[in-house]
Amino acid sequence: MQSSTPAPRATGRPRSAAADAAILAATREALVELGWSKLTLSDVATRAGVAKTTLYRRWSGKNELVVDAVAELFDELELPDRGTLGADIEGVVLQFAAILARPEAKSGLMAVVAESTRDEALRERIRASIVDRQKRLVLEGRSRAQARGELPPETDESESSRTVDLIFDVVAGAVVHRCLVSAEPADEEWVRSFTTVLVAGLAAAGNDRVS
């Protein structure tokens, strides 16, 4: 996850593979109990049964560690085929909201995003590990909708890319804002209202574009 083994090193004791998993799990556990700002790397090391130096050998700091720990949470997202675009969106938004309801995601995600405003490398890491990784859901949803005839096929590639980005910003932004800032549950009712607006908007905007 964190580094693609730049030098394969033929000699010396190899790094423990188990340590990585233990550290990430311990990080999530600490996020749940303490939140991001009270999470300390010493504590994570202790929970993982690992020395602090081992932790620093693999991650350069708290932010990078938390990104990796949180990123794993979002990999369980998937887009089940529910028959219509609206239903598909509702399904994935509910999953997304469920993940954001977990304290390790809430506290960790926003904190690293905040940090990333002053750290270009961190922003890239977040984008690579979390954001771009989940855009697959938008792409897949659109393909299905196009196959069903709910949305018109793509004509312009850069236009297509911009639309994916826009949808992602709207969906992810709205859900995050609902869950973290408004601090209201993104329950079925809210998700249905939101999806209604979104699908209608997409359809109208799509028709505008092609017409």
Place this chain on the structure above:
Amino acid sequence: MQSSTPAPRATGRPRSAAADAAILAATREALVELGWSKLTLSDVATRAGVAKTTLYRRWSGKNELVVDAVAELFDELELPDRGTLGADIEGVVLQFAAILARPEAKSGLMAVVAESTRDEALRERIRASIVDRQKRLVLEGRSRAQARGELPPETDESESSRTVDLIFDVVAGAVVHRCLVSAEPADEEWVRSFTTVLVAGLAAAGNDRVS
């Protein structure tokens, strides 16, 4: 701003009014230069030409201070009448994006939101100082649109409130996500695309509701 002076205190030296402003300004300055995580209260006190104790006498900690410092930034938002609902939204969204482009807002806002996931009182403070305070823009925009006949009038009060919240989550969430997570500029092109989708969605959803 911070607390409504529970006991008015008739005697003793009154608190310096100038100090409050100096501290908030120093806080924003420090946010620009250092970002949230490297901002220290000692440093803010020094910048403001004030003792640390003076600072702690007025704010209980870093989070509360930053909320107040950031909240002032959003008070300059206004909704100029541009003739149509879409143009009004575009105008306010551009203003919002301009504020979010400033480093003191970026770094500070997300950080306190992250902290608020584990601090109920802080969340309330954010809501009172920032979120609810700006919902006026949504309310005013809707009134104008209804007066122009772009949106149907309200019938159900709780339904109305839910819609305001939804719109706020969508607008604020999308812009924040665009600016901070995607880290792309919310320029006129993006804002136009976003507004198109939003207005179409609202119109369609509104028609659904009244029909």
Place this chain on the structure above:
Amino acid sequence: MQSSTPAPRATGRPRSAAADAAILAATREALVELGWSKLTLSDVATRAGVAKTTLYRRWSGKNELVVDAVAELFDELELPDRGTLGADIEGVVLQFAAILARPEAKSGLMAVVAESTRDEALRERIRASIVDRQKRLVLEGRSRAQARGELPPETDESESSRTVDLIFDVVAGAVVHRCLVSAEPADEEWVRSFTTVLVAGLAAAGNDRVS
């Protein structure tokens, strides 16, 4: 002991006087239990009931702290008047040996001397706090011996100073070597033998000089 209050500081909370004494006592205690190399400043701070920062605010490091802690041990040396030069020397050498027999002196003194071989400032501190401070004993002993007619009066000042230094090197060096390197007790028998040689040597060398 450590600093002669360069700036009397009119403002701010004054430093606790009790802390200094507690820290030096704790340092000696730790020297007894752990020895120099296993003594840690964290441990000293804990023993003294003081924060580590308080300790670092007053001493720049382990070496300086130990010098001050050990220096106090030697202040109890005195030169009782026993009637003859030889008896006076025996008396003070026995006292010196008694101090060197204490573990806090043994371990601490040699360690800081070793460190001082690479630290000019530390060497000066040792000289000022310990060595020069105890040369008073040599001076006083010589005065008495001269008053009794056991030694001839001084004629050349720089010669006089060199002689004091030589005697100090011989006395301190021999006792330290006996106690720490040879690790044999500097008991009455050894002290008598040593004093015999020294007094005879001084008398003969003195006679050489004046004759």
Place this chain on the structure above:
Amino acid sequence: MQSSTPAPRATGRPRSAAADAAILAATREALVELGWSKLTLSDVATRAGVAKTTLYRRWSGKNELVVDAVAELFDELELPDRGTLGADIEGVVLQFAAILARPEAKSGLMAVVAESTRDEALRERIRASIVDRQKRLVLEGRSRAQARGELPPETDESESSRTVDLIFDVVAGAVVHRCLVSAEPADEEWVRSFTTVLVAGLAAAGNDRVS
């Protein structure tokens, strides 16, 4: 030097003999550059082109290693026959002072002596490798002086042994104190003064004893 290989080991790869010399030389080099307290075994291993494990296989720790590295320095001492007891002593004292002027001796010797105050085994190692090894010089000097008639022959064996120890403590102690504590050069003038006192003291004390 360090241990007499208790089991000669008939099988497996034999230990590199060159490594021992390289390690001791690297240790002295590191003592010169860094001093005892900043010398690290990792660094010594790197300098010697050897793995840390190889080093630990041969020495149990830093102290033992430094004792062996320093001990070799003193083996070059010898007692040239200059015709009189005083001249012989002057010669060897000047050699001793020259060795102590070298940084690897200064820093290393005192440090291990300091450590030895809390480590019986280390004290024995120092005594065996350094102290007792150089007492040969005192013995040889006395023999010559007796042959020349400068000192009376021995009568009592234990008395003889005590005298050798006393002389060694006085000579070694004074020179060490002069060089390391007083930090003044043990130049020819100082050595002459010291020798004058010592020889006169020995002669007078010896006459006392036999008379």
Place this chain on the structure above:
DNA sequence: ATATAACCGAGACGGTACGTCAGGTCTTTGA
């Protein structure tokens, strides 16, 4: 005018976490 009371600056205080470093041990590949 003179208490009284809360304010102010400065800075020391007891803590906690930081990120680094050295000490020794263990685990790998290779000679």
Place this chain on the structure above:
DNA sequence: TCAAAGACCTGACGTACCGTCTCGGTTATAT
């Protein structure tokens, strides 16, 4: 079996910031 490499755990390092406290001193109102 030893050697080299390097990851491992432990624990101390010296620094920085936290939030509290103790000073000497300054403004206000309330007598």
